[in-house]
Amino acid sequence: MKQSAWRIIAIFGTMLLLLSLISFLGDDSVFISFVDDVFFAGFSPMQGFVSKAGLSISDFFKEIFQFRNLQGENERLLQELVAKDNFHHQILELQKENYRLREMLDFQERSSYELIPAEVIARDPSNWFETITINRGSAQGVRSGMAVITSQGLVGSVFKVSKTSSRILLLTDSRRAVSAMVMRSREPGSIGIVEGFSKENVTLRMSNLPPEANIQPGDTIISSGLGGVFPKGLIIGTVLETGLDQYGLLQQAIVIPAVNFNRLEEVFVVLAYPHDEEDEDEGDEFF
Numbered sequence: 001m002k003q004s005a006w007r008i009i010a011i012f013g014t015m016l017l018l019l020s021l022i023s024f025l026g027d028d029s030v031f032i033s034f035v036d037d038v039f040f041a042g043f044s045p046m047q048g049f050v051s052k053a054g055l056s057i058s059d060f061f062k063e064i065f066q067f068r069n070l071q072g073e074n075e076r077l078l079q080e081l082v083a084k085d086n087f088h089h090q091i092l093e094l095q096k097e098n099y100r101l102r103e104m105l106d107f108q109e110r111s112s113y114e115l116i117p118a119e120v121i122a123r124d125p126s127n128w129f130e131t132i133t134i135n136r137g138s139a140q141g142v143r144s145g146m147a148v149i150t151s152q153g154l155v156g157s158v159f160k161v162s163k164t165s166s167r168i169l170l171l172t173d174s175r176r177a178v179s180a181m182v183m184r185s186r187e188p189g190s191i192g193i194v195e196g197f198s199k200e201n202v203t204l205r206m207s208n209l210p211p212e213a214n215i216q217p218g219d220t221i222i223s224s225g226l227g228g229v230f231p232k233g234l235i236i237g238t239v240l241e242t243g244l245d246q247y248g249l250l251q252q253a254i255v256i257p258a259v260n261f262n263r264l265e266e267v268f269v270v271l272a273y274p275h276d277e278e279d280e281d282e283g284d285e286f287f
Contacts, residue, residue, distance in 0.1 A: 153258030
């Protein structure tokens with residue numbers, strides 16, 4: 001048997017012996033005092049160790065309980081934070097929508113056109129065509145060829161119509177071309193054609209301008225009204241740069257669109273507009 005085992009047996013044997021002596025001698029205070037001193041002197045270190053161990057275990061379980069409480073509180077606070085963050089974003093979106101709708105209402109009230117508001121509900125996912133779909137169709141008086149605008153400028157024209165929706169061909173599509181002129185000079189002899197140019201940079205190109213055309217960077221380009229598709233005076237964009245075409249015979253210009261085609265959410269369909277006398281002239285319909 002190991003020495004430690006013998007030591008434990010000896011300690012318990014001594015305890016039993018002392019207890020027996022106490023029982024045998026009765027109320028002998030001197031002896032009892034002596035025995036108490038010996039007993040407590042021998043077992044005080046063990047009692048202290050057990051007490052410290054108990055406190056350590058108690059503290060350990062208290063820390064576990066506190067950790068679980070903190071973990072639960074952190075999860076609750078995180079959920080509240082996410083909810084508040086979502087609520088904040090919803091408020092911002094509502095504020096932006098409110099601003100757009102106010103701007104549209106003001107534009108509609110000031111416009112001389114008969115307009116119907118529409119919401120963009122889909123976009124063409126392909127890279128071949130630049131189209132959007134709106135939630136207005138023949139049931140609301142929309143017809144193919146009608147101009148589509150925003151308060152910023154020209155968007156495009158109605159391409160296909162169903163009863164409750166319509167597809168819009170944007171100015172950035174290569175199939176869409178617009179007769180246009182420089183707003184500053186408004187020279188009838190300086191009518192050009194605006195069409196999609198770069199999809200990556202979202203720019204337009206104004207071509208077929210005579211060499212003497214009065215056009216320069218910073219000029220605003222507007223629809224000329226020729227062709228009967230678009231009303232005259234709709235803002236198309238701003239001239240970025242000018243130069244000669246590949247043959248060196250005619251002028252051309254790169255135009256930055258007035259409308260942000262990547263962020264279209266609401267538009268107007270022009271149901272009817274007043275025609276000026278000069279707009280009655282015959283012209284080509286570029287479509």
